[in-house]
């Protein structure tokens with residue numbers, strides 16, 4: 262039984278919910294569900310910890326020691342956390358073990374080890390004035406962190422590491438579909454001995470406690486990663502008190518394959534870019550644009566490899582694609598495929614619930630490849646968030662740019678070419694926050710990440726991401742020693 266973590270205590274709640282293993286439909290754990298009162302208690306705890314507690318006043322090095330202990334705590338429990346992430350989310354255990362969990366620990370280490378300098382104040386000499394200015398960089402205060410279900414621990418740790426390193430106190434709300442690793446993290450954080458209320462972690466659906474968390478006057482910042490639709494609701498909740506927001510929303514990313522690409526690398530990379538994590542990635546390259554000269558070879562190799570992807574329960578080390586997160590999500594994805602077929606696309610493979618009886622209680626779906634997709638179709642425009650690749654052809658770079666930029670989203674893109682200059686020139690013309698060349702999905706703690714247009718605003722990671730969790734304050738100091746400052750004489754008294 263997992264409980265809520267509020268003000269340094271693990272608390273029960275009157276309501277509980279069962280967490281389901283998407284590979285089997287079996288119950289993995291029971292979790293306490295926060296009420297609106299619990300949300301308010303968590304905010305108050307974070308508020309008290311920020312206003313009256315030591316956390317924000319500690320030196321960076323003192324905070325650093327705590328962050329490094331959290332990183333170590335994650336590493337000490339890495340095997341257990343990886344298993345739990347896979348049981349809860351369905352992703353292959355290889356991904357949880359080698360990507361999600363170690364990257365989560367690394368993010369804490371990175372912001373602990375490298376960011377002392379980014380909180381320093383700066384003195385500015387005002388040459389034509391008798392004053393000087395000091396720019397202070399301060400924590401914002403209480404941060405509400407809202408996280409989706411596709412990378413439950415990793416995205417929680419991105420937000421927590423940055424917010425805590427900067428000196429904020431937080432209330433973290435994982436997705437109610439995947440709260441387990443965040444609630445395990447609460448135990449690690451408790452053992453590390455952070456003062457009470459610095460970190461509060463509560464499970465509950467967004468419809469139940471989302472507004473209470475975001476609209477509350479005691480909250481200074483909401484950092485949200487999730488869907489476009491919910492992001493816009495949150496912007497609405499935060500409008501009354503004009504809160505600082507970080508919005509990491511959905512995507513409809515473009516994968517551009519040029520005729521001079523290393524074909525094998527481009528096919529394999531493109532498969533990863535849409536089928537990893539069952540296609541449930543904000544940066545999923547759901548629109549693949551291939552140059553005419555290599556289109557047929559690319560499409561035939563892509564389809565033949567997509568058919569070979571091994572479906573299975575995430576806990577099996579041989580599994581390459583696990584189940585989708587829920588039956589609702591699978592129904593939604595199948596709905597997109599059916600609509601696309603009616604709109605005139607051609608389904609080259611997959612898109613079906615596998616017939617093998619071993620999959621019958623899970624939410625599996627065979628990876629789908631569609632062609633003949635045109636910009637007027639729903640499948641071209643809307644985020645599917647599942648294993649559905651759409652391949653289209655282009656004849657020249659101008660057309661590739663036009664197709665890629667023909668989207669309301671602008672989160673990420675991939676370019677496959679052996680010509681570095683072409684890649685850089687093309688990269689400048691693609692409207693997306695992150696552009697990978699001859700690779701996919703490489704996130705670095707050093708590199709700011711975040712989209713444009715309907716993909717949101719604000720950055721996560723890097724120096725700029727860290728600074729999103731801070732505020733700037735300007736002190737202007739009159740330097741007059743002998744004479745009195747000018748304002749003294751203004752009224753002539």
Ligand code: NAD
Nearest residue numbers: 408409410435436467468471487488491509510511512543
């Ligand atoms: P979601 O928007 O349904 O939920 C995200 C979080 O918001 C969950 O914790 C949920 O409980 C909460 N929530 C739901 N309604 C709320 C409300 N009214 N008020 C406050 N919180 C509320 O998204 P999801 O289905 O969990 O995740 C998939 C989406 O997340 C996709 O659109 C994907 O592109 C996006 N995503 C974006 C990024 C990025 O970095 N840009 C990363 C991962 C996922």
